[in-house]
Amino acid sequence: MAVTTRATTRIPGLATTVIVTVTAEATPTAAATTTAAAQVTNAPATSGNLQRFNGALGGAAAPTVTPGGRGFQVEGSDSFLNIAAALGRSCDIQHNSTRNGIVTHWTVASSDALFLLLDEVMARLCSLVFLSACLARVSSVSITDIQGISYLSPLNGQTVNNVTGLVTAKASNGFYFQGERSEDVRASNGLFVFSSSALPLVNVGDFITLNGRVSEFRSATSPNNLFMTEIVSPTDIVVLSSNNTLTPLILGKDRSPPTRLLNALDVGPDGFLSVPNNSSLISTTNATLQPDKFGMDFWESLEGQLVTIPSPTATGFRNNFGEFWVYGDWKVTGKNSRGGLTINFGPGGIPDGNPEAVIIGSPLDRSSNPQPVLGVRLADITGVVAYQFGFFYVIPLTAPQIISRPDPTISPTSIKSSPRDKCSLTFGDYNVENMAPTSAHIPAIASHISNLLLTPDIMFVQEIQDNSGPTNDGTVSANLTLTALVNAIAAVSNVTYAFASVDPVDGQDGGQPGGNIRTAFLYRPEKLSLAPGAPAGGALDPTEVQGRFLKPKLSFNPGRIDPLNSAWDATRKPLVAHWQTKDGKDLFTINLHLSSKGGSSSTQGDARPPVNSPIAARSAQVASVATFVKAILTKDPFANIIVGGDFNEFLQTRSVYQPLTKLLTSIDEAAGVPEVERYSYVFDQNAQQLDHALVSDAIKLRRAQFEHVHVNTWSPSLSARISDHDPSVGRIRLC
Template structure:
């Protein structure tokens, strides 16, 4: 867990300076809080059963457990050489120094014993029996992570307290982080585990076992809902025997029983399995069905899609797959809000800003496989001013079917020109950008506003294509800061307010205006920026309008959660008979099969003049 001779020399010096005490049990070393009461002290004659061995140390379990559910009966002994002549099942007595370790100040500390000295091997051949989660232990809490979150893990402001400073007493019956902390170092078994997400690049996979969960969606993932981000989940890390977890795991796959050590690494409570995971049963179907929403071809049933296509440029290998998704899974919507369109040469950081070749290549690929000959609408950003990958110049764009729709009174605004709502209502620029020189948009995409109409000119609607500031800089949901840092939340607060005010200006001119706001909001519907957006704009959430079940509202996978960062909001005039579907073409598949990190969505709306 630690490397570097300098660090080890530092720990050795600290041990020499530490106070020598005698801890009767491992539970006393761990204590009933996050930080050990013996931190920095030398302990002697600590008895424990070796339950597992790793490349840098061993884990031991107390031979004299207490009845306090708050204090773990196991601890990690960090030393690469200490366990070489020891075997799982040995009962040993050791001396050492208690320390709290973390690799980043953003993480929670892990209690360890360092500089161990073997006093004696008491016996060998004892059974190292894992404790079954939910049977031999409490069941993981399924609502709250920490008392320090004050009831809302997404609360604003966040980062108002630190576990490392507050060091709260553990309440493992109520709080997920407290629960896993109370089992730190323990050998456990997760019964009947299934995968919540696809593995990361290291094979680490989030799971739940046979305990009670909240947020279970129909695919087998856990959906983030208001104030609940599923603390009952646990990530399965690198196997202790050096084997590799499978890379083909998908959401909902059955993994069977998993036995390993509860630890904490890289910002999360983790189970280090004794050996690699095994997919016992792969979930079916492998792919989601295409949308059922088909355009009527007129104003009574226009289809509108939204898709973050993840850094798409003219030479992207995944461009052909994106076109396939649009034609065969979204069924060629009449209008598509697209996010993360890069300039013509992608991340080559030069003076190229235009995306004409990117969008022409995409629309040609769509038509070549039977889709419509889309036309596109976009405004070039100022070079390197809209965030995203350096040189990529990502922006939003519209693809529209010219057999169905056209821009109303086209009048393209420039990169830095602010759009306005004129009497009518009409747009000063069509398309145009919302207040692009406002500092709220620093290193972020400016909303792209347009007005479309049917070819007869009788039915029009306003659109705002958004890609708000990223969550970069967020802390781990199981990190030290409570509530966790929601990176960029202040920027998104301002960005959404500016956008909502623009919507309000349209509705002030015509309360029955047809308005669609869609894209990558980089925020959840129940967090303050979006709550304020709805309050100011008076729009309706399409999930609500179309009665999408709460647990089926997801377009993205992150940590243990299926979550929704991509949204569509409509004005009241569009609500009657509105239909909406999320097409899980990227969240359901394996990591290798994933084309974008977002799922697209499709709506069907009546835009006829009322």
């Protein structure tokens, strides 16, 4: 007998309708008998567990089924279907025959499971149609079962059958599909199927079922990354219906990310910046997710799901892979005036890791992402949440569109050098990024110093290369590089700087191979000069604090601090100088460029707190400088001291800076710069401050001024950026 079967349902949580029609050459068979039958009213007593209602189509009332026994055996060609009531949701199944019309019309109102035996035709339908909370095949596993409520799947390594969901997106190496949402927000209902060979079998909008093996993937070359839950080696992929739609989760409306903390394992007073770092692993602890409290848990609870980011704002430039960070129309913290998210101290003094931002990956349709800058506004972005390359991503279905860009105009500082004020002195700081004598960006740097910083009386500069630049020929002198910069400034401003530096030992100070980068001072001779009485030091000469009480002086001027200390291996040794103004006021300056963060792990990686490399070296370097500063203050507690430069660390990492901050104060704090505006660098989702100036109490008490000039972080394009650091400028009073 040819039997046509149609099943229709609304899928709770998926907002889609599944309609499947199956024609089968089959003859209904008698029901198998069991010892624990379902209780049936309004149906023939002889119907048993197979609810067969003979009569004209729609001509009789539908039978009502209440829970019966469980664990019964199915024999022969008979099969059974597990019908879940799903807390009051209803599900209708109509079974129509072209001969001897058979009608079975069920309304499920119980929250318990109802076990029924079906005839061969319904068994075939069962093998093709999943009716969400109403119908589920025996031995099936849901996507939420696979994802679980922690970082690692409870079914990792196991083979799962009859996993059902709607295909939401296709990538080059697999596809994403999504099942019914769980009432437990910790369990994601999205999942990635890793299989390029399966791509021709499915299309976006297909409602499918499949078998496969649950796997937790992490690249062998990225041991600090998290694992990504996925299904591998899929088999028995069956398309149940096509052209279905799914409403994405609207972030900021349906669910919103936490705004302060990254992970529960970031134990310590400095949160994700705490020392020691790398003291625990998420993959080992595998704690239950707390998505309302911790940002990483939030994004993990959405892994594989289709989401929409409404009204996103970019927090910086694209990276080398065309990816960029955004936050959407939801609550954020640390928001600065440009629209970025600044690392700052949150409640309880815990640094804010800005977990509410997420990185936008390469579009799945292979279109190209736009080129945003800090503060760019974009149209809504829809994509799937995934973990890759050390971070949680939203991988967009197509390239986002830019709606508006911020004003690219950079205003000059309001802080100006005053030739009439004998007590005040202006200073600037700038990492000029691998500057050699022939560097193309020298004129632009000169313009910044002249037109934006307004030619401060003294400049702290970092990354001055030797005269041969990156050519590794044994050259260590940088007089040609510094002369080229000084001449370029003079050409723009008519201000002629002098310079002071100490040449390093070849190949011993890190940076670009062959470049021999070092720190240096530029100064205006009409305002100040090096204090007399001490020779310039050499690369390996340790400078000592000498002199009598209230009259400290240096053994070398300029000189290097503690250059033989192993803490300074393969990095720039501190440059110290003792200055005197034209009316005899003294100032000590220390120019730093501490070890870079190369080798650090992702802030969203497995290691908690994240690996902050080389934190031990920077801690030892800060301690070395603090010892020197203390020696000056011991000689003169009222000494004027500035320690500035590229620290390659956040002041929020208090465990590192404690030796210095016991003695000195950040000039940002002394000048009252709002905490969210204290940044000189943008990396990943964070506006952050790597370039600092710390001042002694004598300067702090005389009301300093300070500004960060965001000429590079606010650049209209990445290609137009001159350095990866912003310069800063300040004014201090020496009397």
